[in-house]
Amino acid sequence: MKTMPARLLPAPIVVLVLATFAITTVADAADRGGHGGGARAAGGHAGGGGARASGGGPKNVHVNNSRADVRTNNVRSTSVNNVNVNRNVNVDVDRRGGCCGGWDNDYHPVATAAAVTATVAVTSAVIGSIVNAPPPGCVPVNYGGVIYQQCGNTWYQPQGAQYVVIAPPY
Amino acid sequence: MIPKMLALVLVAASFTPTALHAQGSPAAAAQPSANAVDPAAIQALKEMGAHLQTLKRFEVSTRLTGERVLADGQKLQHTATADLDVVRPNRLRAVMRSARSEREILFDGKTVTLFTPAQKYYSTVPFTEDLATLVERLEQRYGVEVPLADLFVWGTPEAPLDRIKSAMNAGQDFVGDDLCDHYAFRQGEVDWQIWITAGARPLPRKLVITNRADDARPQSVSLLDWNLKPTFRDSVFTFTPPPGAKAVEILPLKTK
Numbered sequence: 559m560k561t562m563p564a565r566l567l568p569a570p571i572v573v574l575v576l577a578t579f580a581i582t583t584v585a586d587a588a589d590r591g592g593h594g595g596g597a598r599a600a601g602g603h604a605g606g607g608g609a610r611a612s613g614g615g616p617k618n619v620h621v622n623n624s625r626a627d628v629r630t631n632n633v634r635s636t637s638v639n640n641v642n643v644n645r646n647v648n649v650d651v652d653r654r655g656g657c658c659g660g661w662d663n664d665y666h667p668v669a670t671a672a673a674v675t676a677t678v679a680v681t682s683a684v685i686g687s688i689v690n691a692p693p694p695g696c697v698p699v700n701y702g703g704v705i706y707q708q709c710g711n712t713w714y715q716p717q718g719a720q721y722v723v724i725a726p727p728y
Numbered sequence: 729m730i731p732k733m734l735a736l737v738l739v740a741a742s743f744t745p746t747a748l749h750a751q752g753s754p755a756a757a758a759q760p761s762a763n764a765v766d767p768a769a770i771q772a773l774k775e776m777g778a779h780l781q782t783l784k785r786f787e788v789s790t791r792l793t794g795e796r797v798l799a800d801g802q803k804l805q806h807t808a809t810a811d812l813d814v815v816r817p818n819r820l821r822a823v824m825r826s827a828r829s830e831r832e833i834l835f836d837g838k839t840v841t842l843f844t845p846a847q848k849y850y851s852t853v854p855f856t857e858d859l860a861t862l863v864e865r866l867e868q869r870y871g872v873e874v875p876l877a878d879l880f881v882w883g884t885p886e887a888p889l890d891r892i893k894s895a896m897n898a899g900q901d902f903v904g905d906d907l908c909d910h911y912a913f914r915q916g917e918v919d920w921q922i923w924i925t926a927g928a929r930p931l932p933r934k935l936v937i938t939n940r941a942d943d944a945r946p947q948s949v950s951l952l953d954w955n956l957k958p959t960f961r962d963s964v965f966t967f968t969p970p971p972g973a974k975a976v977e978i979l980p981l982k983t984k
Contacts, residue, residue: 621827632799637948638939639792641913641920642881642888643867660873661824661831662794662808662948700851700978703831703872705844716847717828728982 620719624688631686631722636663661703683712683723692721701727769895769911773922776930777883785815787955790876795946803944810875813958817858819965822875833874834967835862841967842872842978850969851978860884871981876952878935891915900926903933903951917941 639660683689692714696707706727707714714721789811796804808826813819818837824830832843835855840862843850853870855862859880866872874880881887894914901910901923908923909930918941923934935950969975 623828629798630804633796634799635797635939635942635944635946637794637796637946638918638937639794639873639875639948639950640877640881641915641918641935641937642886643863643873643877660794660948661810661875662792662806662826663796698847698849698974698976700842700849700976701871702981703842703866703870703978705842705847705849705851705976716844719846728979 621717623717623720623722626688628684628686631724636660685723685725687723688717689714689721689723690719765892765895766897767895769897769913770889770892772897772909772911772924772930773882773887773889776922776924776932777887779883779930780879780932781816781883783814783816783956785958787958787960788812788814788876788879789953791951792875793949795948797942797944797946801944803946812876812879813960813964814859814879815962815965818856818862819962820859820862820874821960821964824875833866833872834965835859836965836967839967840866843967843973848970848973849976850967850973851976852967853978860886869980870978876950879932882932888915904953906933908933 637660639662692707693709696709696714699706699708704715704727706724707716707721711726713724713726715724790809792808792810794806794808796806798804806826808824810822810824812823813821818835820833820835822833824832830845832841832845834841834843838854838856840853840855841850842852855865857865863874863877863880864886866874867877878887892913892915894912896912898910898912898921901908903923907926909926910921910923912921913919917939919938921934921936922932924930924932931952931954933952933954935952936947938945938947
């Protein structure tokens with residue numbers, strides 16, 4: 559999808575996790591297919607093709623974001639999706655991992671500038687790097703409606719059939 | 729005769745601005761000031777909200793284009809869709825899809841479930857109140873945003889119409905094949921626009937929200953499609969874990 563020049567990922571991290579935690583892409587595809595596409599559009603909308611047209615994509619095809627530039631993870635703010643429910647009432651709430659995005663904000667995790675500019679750390683995976691699976695022994699945690707995989711201080715967010723290393727969400 | 733007509737014109741000229749203008753300053757003449765709240769635009773929101781509350785059983789889907797602002801102000805755009813099955817006052821199934829993920833929120837009047845089909849993870853929270861309360865609580869306690877949350881708040885006392893600082897009619901426009909009235913509002917740190925189907929059954933067809941809290945002004949555009957004669961069964965609102973599904977605890981938002 560992306561045509562921009564992209565930095566390559568540090569190879570050792572990818573190799574480390576390649577062999578672990580196979581993802582059930584077949585079951586995944588079956589689930590996705592079960593909800594059908596297209597037929598929901600009620601309004602006879604020109605140029606639509608139904609709800610699946612702009613998200614989701616065809617069955618059995620997964621996005622690959624491993625070539626996305628690491629700078630795309632450094633999100634300082636996002637658009638908002640509603641005018642009645644105030645996200646900022648609780649100003650003390652720690653939203654580091656999802657500071658301001660809504661239900662659609664699953665593209666890239668929000669990362670702190672410091673985390674993004676850090677290069678290879680010896681003991682932990684690089685923020686923004688993409689892996690095919692988290693290491694074994696990670697614990698699933700639902701925070702802000704997103705189910706992450708937490709491995710000690712390293713957090714992984716599912717992204718299509720891959721996982722991206724994110725700054726800790728809280 | 730002539731003086732009488734002149735008097736009528738003068739009366740008309742001084743009356744029109746007062747309707748649009750709280751102060752009714754004669755110096756402002758025919759044009760309302762930039763910050764005036766047009767009561768007719770507020771009324772249109774109220775009528776749409778009242779109509780929304782009369783819909784007891786419906787499907788609505790949205791195609792959303794959102795934006796993320798990077799550290800230097802450059803913007804990236806993304807898309808997502810959501811399909812909602814709704815029975816008022818307390819049934820909801822929302823399926824949210826993007827190229828990156830698919831997630832579901834199910835609410836059967838007793839339990840809210842968040843489900844990610846790809847990983848077969850789910851989290852449940854007991855909840856027995858109505859949908860307007862649900863969208864508020866999920867947001868405030870868990871940071872979980874329900875797609876099209878406004879649909880459940882418009883037409884209730886929780887819709888903060890008194891916080892609107894500017895409201896105007898922006899004319900008419902088509903959304904798909906539907907003729908719509910277009911309104912524009914300013915409220916807090918957002919500017920927002922809504923396209924409401926013209927006529928006796930006012931439904932929101934398009935919503936644009938501009939976030940002024942950031943200089944880059946990231947904007948979301950939501951296109952809504954309605955089905956007021958849905959065929960879903962009530963069983964769609966109840967979550968039955970598929971084989972191999974794993975329960976995951978959902979953490980409340982942490983404070984700093």
